Amino acid sequence: MRQRAWWPSIARWILALGVPGRGADAIVGDLREEADQHRLTRFWLLREALKIAGRMLFARSVGIRATINRETRRTGDSTMSGILQDVRFALRGFRNSPELAAVAILTLALGIGANTAVSSIVDGVLLKALPYPDPDRMVRIYSSWEQSDRGNVSPMDFLDWQDQASSFSAVAAIISEDYAHIGTGELKVVFAAEVTPGFFEVVAVDTALGRPFVGDDGGPGADPVVVLSDGFWQRSFGSDPDVIGRSLRLETGSATIVGVMPPGFVLHGWSDTGPDFWINMVLDRADNNRGGHFLGVIGRLREDVQLTSARSEMDTIGRDLAELYPRKLALDGDPPLLMASVRERIWRTTRCFRSATSTPWRTASGRRSPFPVSSPRCRRCSPSLPWCSLQSAYTGSCPKVSRSVTARSASGWRSARSPPPSSGW
Amino acid sequence: MMERVLLGELEQLILLAVLRLETEAYAVSVREQIVDQSGVQVSRGTVYVTLDRLEKKGHLESWFADPTPERGGKAKRYYRVTPLAVRALQTSRTALDRMWQGIEPAGGKL
Numbered sequence: 001m002r003q004r005a006w007w008p009s010i011a012r013w014i015l016a017l018g019v020p021g022r023g024a025d026a027i028v029g030d031l032r033e034e035a036d037q038h039r040l041t042r043f044w045l046l047r048e049a050l051k052i053a054g055r056m057l058f059a060r061s062v063g064i065r066a067t068i069n070r071e072t073r074r075t076g077d078s079t080m081s082g083i084l085q086d087v088r089f090a091l092r093g094f095r096n097s098p099e100l101a102a103v104a105i106l107t108l109a110l111g112i113g114a115n116t117a118v119s120s121i122v123d124g125v126l127l128k129a130l131p132y133p134d135p136d137r138m139v140r141i142y143s144s145w146e147q148s149d150r151g152n153v154s155p156m157d158f159l160d161w162q163d164q165a166s167s168f169s170a171v172a173a174i175i176s177e178d179y180a181h182i183g184t185g186e187l188k189v190v191f192a193a194e195v196t197p198g199f200f201e202v203v204a205v206d207t208a209l210g211r212p213f214v215g216d217d218g219g220p221g222a223d224p225v226v227v228l229s230d231g232f233w234q235r236s237f238g239s240d241p242d243v244i245g246r247s248l249r250l251e252t253g254s255a256t257i258v259g260v261m262p263p264g265f266v267l268h269g270w271s272d273t274g275p276d277f278w279i280n281m282v283l284d285r286a287d288n289n290r291g292g293h294f295l296g297v298i299g300r301l302r303e304d305v306q307l308t309s310a311r312s313e314m315d316t317i318g319r320d321l322a323e324l325y326p327r328k329l330a331l332d333g334d335p336p337l338l339m340a341s342v343r344e345r346i347w348r349t350t351r352c353f354r355s356a357t358s359t360p361w362r363t364a365s366g367r368r369s370p371f372p373v374s375s376p377r378c379r380r381c382s383p384s385l386p387w388c389s390l391q392s393a394y395t396g397s398c399p400k401v402s403r404s405v406t407a408r409s410a411s412g413w414r415s416a417r418s419p420p421p422s423s424g425w
Numbered sequence: 426m427m428e429r430v431l432l433g434e435l436e437q438l439i440l441l442a443v444l445r446l447e448t449e450a451y452a453v454s455v456r457e458q459i460v461d462q463s464g465v466q467v468s469r470g471t472v473y474v475t476l477d478r479l480e481k482k483g484h485l486e487s488w489f490a491d492p493t494p495e496r497g498g499k500a501k502r503y504y505r506v507t508p509l510a511v512r513a514l515q516t517s518r519t520a521l522d523r524m525w526q527g528i529e530p531a532g533g534k535l
Binding site: 027 | 477499
């Protein structure tokens, strides 16, 4: 049997862990000879190399233990309590078997490295504070219903919360969207976040150029305006300081550039690099859409409001909304679950309800332009799955524990997986 | 009385195999010799570990032959027994023979 050159090399490397010097080469030669003689595969060769290396390592470790035992008897210290003595024996054992020492050190290095990597991920994803001012004042607000206690929010619920909740200095709704950007004649798909004007108040980060969205940008009939990310500003506009007031050409229309965010500001948890731009989301009460849950909602607690107070307030609002819209009880037959809860959690999941909901809502909203590209989809979703799970770091978090406010809204017990009605409630 | 440490069973098998193979004793042939002559199945790892241990105890000497293309350019590691090993083998055999005395013939008391 003719072995490929790299198999013996791997076998040699494996055996070198347990066999010093030219001995490993000799064993590889032996294995190769037997493999050729008995027409055995290279996998057999590698397996045997592993077994032999393991036996050799084990035998050496036994030899080290025997040496330690002899030394222990010699010194009369049966407890081996002296640290210096332990260290001396360890060093002696390693000196006698440097290969074993190398394997031990390699194992330790791999273990420490793996632990460091996991710790870094846990710290960055779960424990590290959000990169916004006063992150412990930021909360994620959910709708809940029997199928999900942390679901996205319908436009009408959001507007009601925005009007009635006094615990927050600002609340904002967010959805992510792909747009077709017409730059220099070339069509490119870009990643945008549609946000209501309160978004920049919630994150408490000001624009580097121009202005953030203001209240009028979210009202019915508002013209589309965008705030560019620093990266997109550099890539598409060459960091032109006079970009404010220019138009961003999208496939379905144009939007006026009103601001540019500072470098490094991203929509944390939504994407690794953040959206290319933020575009104003227009919500109109005339749409009366309380059945389509597709908005992610974040809020910033007022300085003088505790989380428990905010929970109580959202509880009350949810109860009031349920009384105002009793029709849902008749439709679904579920009791009105009005409980609002504040829960501590270390892993945040938000769901995006994409293709089935966003387009009808936008159509019904009467928004002039721009419209999303024809097949709106979440960047992290399979296009075939209307629902997906996204890790979201929008949940407000103190440096150690994230918090969220869950409000069981009036529309909460309608299944969010069902398409929203074409007309509102 | 001088402490005498007898050879282990496997050590004896390997030393005897090396003796039988004379100048052609290397790990593969040693293992084949043991399997063929004694019927005892030993793993390759066991053979290598025991050869290594016997060499450290001074019962074996080894040297590397020239690399051959048939082995992918890898040299064979040949072994030969030392006088110390011969004495150890004799001691072990003598001890066992004495233990067998009175039990033979044909293991009548077994």
